[in-house]
Amino acid sequence: MSAAELDAIYLTLLLAGTTTVLLVLLGTPLAWWLSRREGTLAALIEALVAMPLILPPTVLGFYLLLLLAPGSFIGSLWQQATGSQLAFSFQALVIGSVIYSLPFVVQPLQAAFSRVPQELLQAAATLGAKPFDQFRSVVLPLSRRSFLVAASLGFAHTVGEFGVILMIGGNIPGETRVLSVALFDYVESLQFAEAHRLAALLVAFSLALLFLLYRSNRRSLGIGA
Amino acid sequence: MTMLELKLHCRGADGFSLALEESLSLEGVTAIYGPSGSGKTTLLECIAGLRKPEGDSTINFAAQCWQRRGYSLPSWQRRVGYVFQNGRLFPHLDVSGNLDFASRRRGPVQALAQDQVVSWLGLEHLLQRMPDTLSAGQRQRVAIARALLSAPRLLLLDEPLANLDSASRQQCLHYLRQVIEHAKIPMLYVSHDIEEVSQFADRMLILSEGRVREHGSMLELSSRIDTRLAQEEKAAAILLTQLRGQDDYGLSELALEGQSLWVNQLKAQKGEYFRIRIPARDVSICRTLPVDSSILNILPVTIVEIEARHDSPVLLRLALGQQYLLARITRKSAATLKLAVGDRVYAQIKSAALLSEIASQA
Numbered sequence: 242m243s244a245a246e247l248d249a250i251y252l253t254l255l256l257a258g259t260t261t262v263l264l265v266l267l268g269t270p271l272a273w274w275l276s277r278r279e280g281t282l283a284a285l286i287e288a289l290v291a292m293p294l295i296l297p298p299t300v301l302g303f304y305l306l307l308l309l310a311p312g313s314f315i316g317s318l319w320q321q322a323t324g325s326q327l328a329f330s331f332q333a334l335v336i337g338s339v340i341y342s343l344p345f346v347v348q349p350l351q352a353a354f355s356r357v358p359q360e361l362l363q364a365a366a367t368l369g370a371k372p373f374d375q376f377r378s379v380v381l382p383l384s385r386r387s388f389l390v391a392a393s394l395g396f397a398h399t400v401g402e403f404g405v406i407l408m409i410g411g412n413i414p415g416e417t418r419v420l421s422v423a424l425f426d427y428v429e430s431l432q433f434a435e436a437h438r439l440a441a442l443l444v445a446f447s448l449a450l451l452f453l454l455y456r457s458n459r460r461s462l463g464i465g466a
Numbered sequence: 467m468t469m470l471e472l473k474l475h476c477r478g479a480d481g482f483s484l485a486l487e488e489s490l491s492l493e494g495v496t497a498i499y500g501p502s503g504s505g506k507t508t509l510l511e512c513i514a515g516l517r518k519p520e521g522d523s524t525i526n527f528a529a530q531c532w533q534r535r536g537y538s539l540p541s542w543q544r545r546v547g548y549v550f551q552n553g554r555l556f557p558h559l560d561v562s563g564n565l566d567f568a569s570r571r572r573g574p575v576q577a578l579a580q581d582q583v584v585s586w587l588g589l590e591h592l593l594q595r596m597p598d599t600l601s602a603g604q605r606q607r608v609a610i611a612r613a614l615l616s617a618p619r620l621l622l623l624d625e626p627l628a629n630l631d632s633a634s635r636q637q638c639l640h641y642l643r644q645v646i647e648h649a650k651i652p653m654l655y656v657s658h659d660i661e662e663v664s665q666f667a668d669r670m671l672i673l674s675e676g677r678v679r680e681h682g683s684m685l686e687l688s689s690r691i692d693t694r695l696a697q698e699e700k701a702a703a704i705l706l707t708q709l710r711g712q713d714d715y716g717l718s719e720l721a722l723e724g725q726s727l728w729v730n731q732l733k734a735q736k737g738e739y740f741r742i743r744i745p746a747r748d749v750s751i752c753r754t755l756p757v758d759s760s761i762l763n764i765l766p767v768t769i770v771e772i773e774a775r776h777d778s779p780v781l782l783r784l785a786l787g788q789q790y791l792l793a794r795i796t797r798k799s800a801a802t803l804k805l806a807v808g809d810r811v812y813a814q815i816k817s818a819a820l821l822s823e824i825a826s827q828a
Binding site: 366 | 546550556
């Protein structure tokens with residue numbers, strides 16, 4: 242494997258890792274809020290979170306590009322604060338990936354939180370547990386498996402991202418050139434052997450991750466046991 | 467005496483509303499009794515802060531305000547123990563984890579010792595078990611222990627035995643009595659089973675359709691014939707007796723207002739107090755003392771009240787010293803015997819009625 246390919250793998254893992262950590266940090270309170278709220282606002286937020294599931298990634302990427310471009314509000318703020326451009330940077334990829342993979346983390350967490358019976362939280366409250374304590378000592382332990390699922394899906398989905406990255410990151414080696422983009426490059430320049438190598442790697446990775454996830458799911462549900 | 471002062475108004479589904487204004491004594495056990503749908507659970511939830519009553523409601527616990535317009539003390543600051551009908555144990559924690567959950571959060575207050583509570587409820591061998599491996603009765607015992615270990619100032623029990631079969635209910639009741647006897651925590655005990663609450667309640671609040679119908683001493687209420695309780699099939703008087711001794715026939719002699727009452731042998735010390743429950747349908751009336759009856763318990767009483775309704779049996783309230791018996795007889799018997807208030811008659815108590823009696827310390 243060439244140095245450029247190893248660079249792309251490293252960059253992909255770094256992006257997916259950073260994105261997953263941020264997604265769990267942001268997605269947990271958001272999922273909790275959504276699981277305990279009814280009404281129009283909650284439905285609207287829920288719809289927004291789910292948008293990346295159906296929107297073509299290029300649409301998302303296009304608007305993100307407008308949002309992060311040097312002339313935009315966020316872009317120029319970033320430029321002033323850091324002295325470098327936000328669009329076509331690794332940071333832009335992280336922002337894009339967080340938005341793009343949000344439903345994959347929020348939805349399993351939200352479902353898990355909704356399954357925690359209100360009755361148990363009431364019991365915890367009468368035993369002296371404040372709301373955050375109730376969340377930490379009852380909701381979190383009861384949703385542990387869903388955190389594993391959410392983090393795995395968020396990670397895997399970020400690894401497989403292409404359209405958004407191409408729109409807001411371009412193809413800068415060591416900065417924004419992740420595996421899926423490198424693969425596209427090879428195909429465009431008709432380097433099918435190299436393309437095969439990366440494509441097979443991605444297939445193997447995705448299959449292995451999902452297989453491990455579903456197997457542990459079945460075990461915990463006692464299917465076939 | 468510290469009181470729980472309630473002025474509650476709470477709307478529920480289907481036009482149901484709970485409205486009451488009562489002061490509940492915070493000593494001993496107060497039974498909240500009523501048919502299902504009468505608002506018993508709603509009342510407990512309002513007291514625990516799990517349900518918001520209407521704005522004009524107030525709750526004062528001794529000198530502390532728990533609820534008033536625009537203010538509600540959160541549940542986690544009320545220090546109320548709540549035993550739910552289905553236990554609500556934390557499924558991810560074993561029994562001792564569930565107990566620790568309570569004791570870790572109670573703060574620096576004086577509390578019952580964990581070993582003590584565990585032994586009252588017979589949980590010694592269950593500490594490492596997970597909740598889903600426990601029987602329903604065991605789960606309720608853990609739930610009671612957990613509530614006690616949170617050092618509550620008031621314990622609310624919402625039909626804790628309702629989902630148990632009769633064997634585990636008896637067993638659970640035995641443990642519960644230990645707690646009532648030793649823990650010295652005021653309790654509100656919700657039940658729709660009069661036999662259950664009559665075993666240990668000091669006072670009773672009768673709810674129906676969201677309104678308080680009666681509130682008073684358990685012994686006093688159970689011997690009245692003008693309450694809804696008296697109209698029920700299970701209507702029974704509760705009397706306080708003292709164990710006098712045993713005989714050679716396997717019976718125990720209880721002292722009741724200077725008379726003797728024979729019951730199946732009680733394993734207890736002489737001089738101990740027992741509450742007994744005599745169902746109205748098991749008491750019959752004679753004008754003269756029957757001399758050759760197989761019934762052992764025949765007591766001289768005075769008729770103090772007669773409730774005769776059209777189409778229903780006649781209810782009698784019978785004075786025996788300071789206490790009262792209830793008797794339910796047919797209208798035909800009442801007419802034949804020409805019973806009237808003030809008559810001195812004999813009450814025959816079928817021994818069978820006493821077989822199932824409860825020997826609970828008063």
